[in-house]
Amino acid sequence: MDFYYLPGSAPCRSVLLTAKNLGIELNKKLLNLMAGEHLTPEFLKINPQHTIPTLVDDGFALWESRAILVYLVEKYGKDDALFPKCPKKQAVVNQRLYFDMGTLYKSLADYYYPQIFAKQPADPELYKKIEVAFDFLNTFLEGNNYVAGDQLTVADLAILASVSTFEVLKFDFSKYANVARWYENAKKIPGWDENWEGCLEFKKFLD
Known part of the structure; x- marks a missing residue:
């Protein structure tokens, strides 16, 4: 199974985390953008x-990281733990995946990438959207050990890749107690x- 990626990319890392938790070996192909x-x-x-990550499984090509995560767990998962078959539980996992794509990771890309790659000044309004995203995530984790309920799912793996990127960008999320608690526990996840x-x-890229 060929996997085109960059190790620094959060979406790529979410696929690596999922493969690790499924016990899948990927033939990693570094792509120099x-x-x-x-x-x-x-x-x-x-x-x-022409985006990464891109997966090629026996001639079947797929891109968009969250689509890849779901494909891998549905095809190779020994059970439905990472992506529950229960329609309601699965819907919550999907909601969290879309939240990561459209709110959490998007806030990271919108605020930091112009500064890193285009040397533009920071936009305070975009920074506020990061805070809003973390407020939402903190709420999702209230009373829960995982982002989509009571068990580890691909939503945790996707959001872990995003939140760990915020850490290296020195965004302080310690004031979001539920996120901080979840993040410390998530560091024990395989991968x-x-x-x-x-x-x-x-x-x-920051140096």
């Missing part, structure tokens, strides 16, 4: 949107060490 390797004719044939190594790779 700065060198335009995602724009080669060979890669465009695999993924016309954490590789995830953190990827965070440190991302941190190099």
